[in-house]
Amino acid sequence: MNANLAAGTPPDIMVLHGRRIPNYASRGLLTPLGDVLAGAGIDADDLTESARGFVEYNGELYGIPLDLHGHLWHINVDHWAAAGLVNDDGSPDIPYGMDEFMSHAETFKEATGMPFLGMWTNGLSRNWMALVYQQEGGTVEGDDGLPDINTEAGLNALNFLIMLRDEGHITDNVDYGAAQEIFLNGENGGHINGTWVVNFYDNQVADPEAPLKNYYVHNFPTVYDQPAAWAGSHAWIIPQGSDPDPATLEATLTFLDYLNDNNIEWARTGHSAVNTSVVNSDVYNEYPHRQEYAEFVPSAVIPPRENWSTAFESVMDEELSAAMIGEKSPEQALADAQTRLEDFALFE
Amino acid sequence: MNGLSLGRAVEGALNLLDVFSPVVEPYRRFHENLPPKAQQTVTAFVFILPFGILYAIFTILPIFQTFYISLHKWEIMGTNIRYIGLKNFERLLTRDTQFHQAFEQTILFVALTIPIIFVGLFFALMLNRPIKGIGIFRTIFYLPNIIAVTVIGLIWARVFASSDRGLINAFLENFNAGPIPFLDQGNLATLVVSFTTLWWTVGFSMLIFLAGLQDISQALYDAAEVDGANRRQQFRHITIPGLRRPFAFLCILQVIASFQIFGQVDVMTGGGPAGNTRTIVYNIFETSFLYFQVGYGTAMAVIMFAVLLVISLFQLALFRDQGVGS
Numbered sequence: 001m002n003a004n005l006a007a008g009t010p011p012d013i014m015v016l017h018g019r020r021i022p023n024y025a026s027r028g029l030l031t032p033l034g035d036v037l038a039g040a041g042i043d044a045d046d047l048t049e050s051a052r053g054f055v056e057y058n059g060e061l062y063g064i065p066l067d068l069h070g071h072l073w074h075i076n077v078d079h080w081a082a083a084g085l086v087n088d089d090g091s092p093d094i095p096y097g098m099d100e101f102m103s104h105a106e107t108f109k110e111a112t113g114m115p116f117l118g119m120w121t122n123g124l125s126r127n128w129m130a131l132v133y134q135q136e137g138g139t140v141e142g143d144d145g146l147p148d149i150n151t152e153a154g155l156n157a158l159n160f161l162i163m164l165r166d167e168g169h170i171t172d173n174v175d176y177g178a179a180q181e182i183f184l185n186g187e188n189g190g191h192i193n194g195t196w197v198v199n200f201y202d203n204q205v206a207d208p209e210a211p212l213k214n215y216y217v218h219n220f221p222t223v224y225d226q227p228a229a230w231a232g233s234h235a236w237i238i239p240q241g242s243d244p245d246p247a248t249l250e251a252t253l254t255f256l257d258y259l260n261d262n263n264i265e266w267a268r269t270g271h272s273a274v275n276t277s278v279v280n281s282d283v284y285n286e287y288p289h290r291q292e293y294a295e296f297v298p299s300a301v302i303p304p305r306e307n308w309s310t311a312f313e314s315v316m317d318e319e320l321s322a323a324m325i326g327e328k329s330p331e332q333a334l335a336d337a338q339t340r341l342e343d344f345a346l347f348e
Numbered sequence: 349m350n351g352l353s354l355g356r357a358v359e360g361a362l363n364l365l366d367v368f369s370p371v372v373e374p375y376r377r378f379h380e381n382l383p384p385k386a387q388q389t390v391t392a393f394v395f396i397l398p399f400g401i402l403y404a405i406f407t408i409l410p411i412f413q414t415f416y417i418s419l420h421k422w423e424i425m426g427t428n429i430r431y432i433g434l435k436n437f438e439r440l441l442t443r444d445t446q447f448h449q450a451f452e453q454t455i456l457f458v459a460l461t462i463p464i465i466f467v468g469l470f471f472a473l474m475l476n477r478p479i480k481g482i483g484i485f486r487t488i489f490y491l492p493n494i495i496a497v498t499v500i501g502l503i504w505a506r507v508f509a510s511s512d513r514g515l516i517n518a519f520l521e522n523f524n525a526g527p528i529p530f531l532d533q534g535n536l537a538t539l540v541v542s543f544t545t546l547w548w549t550v551g552f553s554m555l556i557f558l559a560g561l562q563d564i565s566q567a568l569y570d571a572a573e574v575d576g577a578n579r580r581q582q583f584r585h586i587t588i589p590g591l592r593r594p595f596a597f598l599c600i601l602q603v604i605a606s607f608q609i610f611g612q613v614d615v616m617t618g619g620g621p622a623g624n625t626r627t628i629v630y631n632i633f634e635t636s637f638l639y640f641q642v643g644y645g646t647a648m649a650v651i652m653f654a655v656l657l658v659i660s661l662f663q664l665a666l667f668r669d670q671g672v673g674s
Contacts, residue, residue, distance in 0.1 A: 002640070006426035023640070027427040121532070122620055173510040173532040181513060311639050322622035325532060340446065344639065347439065 001239075005029055010239040012252045015066060018054025018233035019303045023310050025057040031238040031249065034061045040253035042260050043275075051274035053302035054233035063235035064260055067271035069195045070231030070300050071126055072293050073221055077214035079189045083111035092216050098160075101223050105169040108189050117164065117221075118171040118191040120179040121324060124161060125316035126230035127192060130220050131157035133228035133301045140312070141304035147341035149316070150334040158323055158330045160223065165324060186211035192220065195296070198270025202288045219295045231300030233274075272297050308345040315340050411653075418650045422643030424636060429643075436647035447648060449623060450631040453538070457627060458606040460542040465598050467546060468553020469591070475554065476561045486558070493551035501615025504544040505531065508616075531617055534624030541612050541625055548612070549605070553598050560594035561587070596667040600660055607656055628652050 004010050016024065024030050037044050044052070044061055048068065055063035080092045085104055087093050095104040105116040119127060132138040138153035164170045171182055183191035184204055198217055204210045220229035236259060238244070238252055260275070264284055267273040278284050285291060303309050315337055323333035379387055418437070421430045440447050475486050492500065507515040508530035520526035531537050564586065572582050610629040613619060619626035619634070626634075628648060636645030 002424045002637075006424065024425075027423070027425060029425060029427070122618070171511075173527070173529045174513070175509070178509065178511050178513045182511075314634065314638065318620065318623045321620060325529075325534075325621055327534065327622050327624075336445075343439075343443065347641075347644075 005239065010241075012240065012248055013236060013238055013255060015234050016063065016237045018063070018065065018235045019309050021055060021062050021235065021237065022057050022305045023307050024237070024239070025060070025062045026307060028242055029239055030062045031240045031244050032060045032062060032242065033064070033238065036249065036253060037061065037064070040250075040257045042253070042257050046275045046277050048272075048274060048276050048279060048297055050231065050297050050300040050302065051233055051272075054231075055235045055237075057305055063237040064256055065274040066234040066236055066259070066263070067195075067266055067269075068231060068233050068274055068297060068300055069271045070229045070296060071130065071192055071194055071220045072198070072229070072296060073218045074183060074191045074193055074197070074201055075216040075218060076183065076186055076189055076212060077216045079112055079114065079186070080108070081214075083108040083189070092218070094218055096222050098223050101221060105164070105167075109168060112189065115171050115188045116169045116190065118174070118179050118183050118188045120174055120176040121165075121170075121172060122175055122321060123313075123317055124320045124324065125313045127220075128154075128157050128161060128316065128320055129303075130228050130230045130301060131160060131223060134222060134224035134226055136225045138224075138228075141306065145304070145306050146345050147304075147308055147312075147338060149341060150331075150338040154334050155330055156224075158320060158334065161320070162324060162330065184210070184212050186213075195270040195272060195293075198289055198293075199268060200270075215289075217289045217292050219293050219299060227295060227299035228301050229296060229299045231296075231302065272300075306345065308341055311341060311344045315344070414646050414649055414653075417643055418647040420643045421641075422646070424640045424642045432643075436644050437651070439644070440647055440651065446623065446626070447628075447631055450626045450628050453625065454607055454609070454627045454629075456538060457542060457545075457609050458603055460538070461545050461549075461606045461609075462599075462602060464546050464550050465553050465595070465602055468550050468598070469557050469595075471550065471554040472557030472561055473587075476558060486554075489554055490551035492548050493555075495548070497548065497611030498615055500544060500548045501612050504540070504547070505616040508540045532621050534621060537617050537621060537625050541609070541616055544612050544616065545606075545609065553602070556594045556598055557591060560591045564590035592667070596663070599667075600663050603659055603663070604656055607652065 001010070001014065010029070021030065025032075034044075042064060044064075047055075047065065051065040051068045052061075054068070055061055055065050075092050077086065077090070077092055080086055081090070085093050085108060093104075095101045108114070108116040129140060132140060132151075132153045135153040135156060138151070138157075140147060140149055140154070142148035161170075165172055171179060171188055174182065179191060180193060180197070182188055183193075184201070201212070201215050201217070204212050205215045219227060222228075236256055238249070238256075240249060240252070263273050263275055264278050264281070267278070267284060268287060270289075273279050273284055279297065303312065319328070319333040319337040319340075322328040322336075323330045328336065379390060382390060419431060419433060421428060421432050421435075423429070471489055475482060475489065506513075509515075509517065510527060510529040510532040512518050512521050512527050514527070514530065516530070517527035520528065529536065530540050568586050568590075569582055572586060577585070608629050609627045610633065613625050613627055613630050614633070617625040619630050629652075632645045632648045632652075635648065636642045
């Protein structure tokens with residue numbers, strides 16, 4: 001796509017992660033849609049606040065979200081039941097706050113000998129970010145729009161992850177595929193993964209030979225003061241620049257209108273729909289497990305609408321990983337992340 | 349198509365060449381008026397001209413373009429292009445700790461993968477024997493070299509996976525040992541990537557040495573045998589001197605290839621854990637394609653080019669002193 005943009009031959013329409021929109025919009029490469037959507041029959045006011053946040057930049061709309069996706073807590077209910085962590089109706093007894101969470105984790109480990117939670121350990125920035133935003137005033141962006149990583153909230157979140165690992169509550173040293181395999185094989189109590197696997201995991205349960213028999217999915221664990229979960233959005237954008245050919249734009253908008261009208265179909269995967277009317281509809285709410293993570297949408301964290309967001313995940317993954325494997329102290333890792341992201345943000 | 353119509357087709361095709369006659373005729377007259385020796389030289393140049401033009405456009409020009417881009421802030425989408433002089437180099441050399449770490453890591457990879465040459469020599473010596481089915485063994489040893497790096501990386505990443513999902517760790521589990529965090533600990537991951545590189549590329553070194561060995565005249569060994577030289581003496585005084593050229597060739601190529609390690613790192617570790625296996629080329633890729641800073645990434649490439657140039661010239665001078673290439 002970048003080569004096409006450089007050559008001046010962009011596609012008429014394409015999907016872009018919402019967190020990347022600032023990068024392209026700030027360079028004048030995306031077509032602003034605020035004034036043209038209504039004419040195409042698309043009601044931008046129907047977008048959920050979370051989904052809309054991913055396609056806005058400097059007060060202008062630059063896309064129509066296809067979904068809102070993010071991290072959830074996938075749970076093996078049979079294991080929770082074995083540890084006595086279920087309610088009378090058989091649903092998991094979800095802990096809230098640090099004390100309850102740690103108490104559940106200890107109880108689970110004692111009862112089953114398995115880790116309470118699984119997560120892939122080479123992509124921790126998303127979980128760390130959620131834990132930062134769960135704390136009162138927690139953020140990764142300063143008032144000046146620059147990265148604000150080396151904070152008390154950041155250190156708390158990192159120390160919490162290290163503590164979980166040290167006390168054997170999370171599966172250690174696993175990549176994405178292995179983390180998923182461990183959960184599906186019934187080797188831990190739960191697994192942090194995205195909305196995109198809800199339908200897939202649900203289908204696994206339908207297989208009589210699958211080790212996972214009783215599946216439940218909840219919002220990302222709330223360990224601190226308020227719910228918050230890492231989120232993202234695949235967004236339809238029109239990379240025709242600020243002065244597009246009217247006929248091409250009209251045809252593109254017609255297609256976009258069709259896609260938006262059928263947004264509910266894409267949500268079958270497990271992603272959240274982006275229109276309030278769809279999210280509140282009966283059909284949508286009858287999708288499997290949908291009610292179990294209904295609070296995901298309001299708790300979705302919209303990453304900073306700054307260009308340095310592009311480098312955020314790779315830099316943070318690396319520095320957090322350095323702290324997790326003991327190559328750096330948590331303080332040093334966050335200080336280094338701050339320096340690197342600032343250097344990236346300020347380089348002209 | 350019968351012979352007659354084929355002849356017509358060829359004649360037709362040749363007639364098409366008449367379109368070049370406005371150029372060919374003056375050239376022919378110019379060529380005929382040249383002294384015989386100059387005629388040969390000019391003809392040679394004309395023959396290499398088509399390749400020369402393509403080489404200039406697709407190889408030489410990009411090299412100069414690289415130097416030009418490195419002096420600019422240049423985004424991959426072709427936006428915000430601005431001349432900034434040596435600022436990219438200043439940032440690189442003075443405060444980009446990630447680049448410094450990647451540079452050190454690359455040097456380490458070069459040092460760790462140099463032994464590939466000697467392993468290749470060992471295999472070549474083993475496979476340079478007149479035994480039955482030797483062709484099959486040679487093929488087997490060379491086979492990894494023709495597999496795509498993506499496949500190689502995926503296979504070995506699975507073998508060395510840190511959890512009990514890895515082949516080695518699953519095996520160790522039977523003995524209540526492990527798991528060893530092969531890809532989750534900096535030093536181990538570096539060794540694993542180096543080993544994978546060795547497995548993948550040793551066949552090439554073997555092949556070059558094998559060709560070198562077969563180039564050494566059997567008469568030399570026969571004469572040494574008559575003079576009473578034992579196997580070790582023959583190896584030291586005939587084989588090793590006879591392999592100087594392939595050795596020099598492989599040394600230069602191996603250092604350049606090791607400096608350019610990318611695929612294995614990309615597939616197996618993604619530069620991790622904690623940036624421990626990030627090499628210069630991987631850093632260039634991240635900077636240019638993930639962070640869009642092509643100008644800055646290009647400055648890294650220029651630094652690497654300069655370092656490789658110096659090392660290669662040094663190696664050439666060293667081998668020339670030892671009589672290779674003279």
